[in-house]
Amino acid sequence: MAVNILLTDDEEGFVDAVARRLDKRGYTIHQAHSGRTALEALNQGVEMDVVVLDVRMAGIDGLETLHLIKTSHPDVEVIMLSAYGTPLCVTECRRWGARAFLNKPVELDALIKAIDEAAEAASARREKKAHQADR
Template identity: 45%
Template sequence: MNIAKILLVDDEVNFLSIMEKRLSARDMGVVTADSGKAALDVLEKDPEIDVVVLDVKMPGMDGLDVLRAIRSGHPLVEVIMLTGHGTIETAIDGMKNGAFDYLLKPCEIETLMDLVRQAKDKKDIHEEKIIQAQMKDITGRMGV
């Protein structure tokens, strides 16, 4: 059973391939996208995505643009920003726009795994709260 379903987004195809293999070997369900637009398309088609690991520097839509779109259209999906071109300002922007956390490339796979688990736990807690609120609403309307 997969620990989490991850969408890896990076314009570096070799990096995507290596990370997909490394994360899959650790019982993660992994889907990849090589651009921001492709990532948003995957999210529209796959409601099972728990966590997006998102490169900041990409041509076209950069990571911050993609992050804003994810927060708008898929608010429960957690996003971990990943970049080889990290700056404090970019990290702050990512966190202000709702990123779960931020890592610099290359990162230790175990560090990434820990963050993915934490992000998945946060998503699960939010989903459970929503279900509880919906149940309370339904039972309230039924007079139970």
């Protein structure tokens, strides 16, 4: 199963570097460089399994973007990233529905593990909904 990932960070170099590394591992990567462009991408109908989202971004920050994603696309799994991961920030991200919180600089293996777990949860949720719809 191909995993669709939306990488969202206002640091374009970071997004490009992570995208290349994940692409080599077989993931389907989409990029957004702001919260607003991430929301636009989700609203265009491409089914994303996982959004990887930076907490601190210009414009709409990651927490607000997370809240908007979970409000309009509750089945999308979100992994938050931050170089400033205070306990309060982690708690807020979890409260708003983030599946995981990773500190930057992020280790690729930890990110891949979080993505795989999130994609598996998203897939199970879709299967459950499809099964319920068939009843």
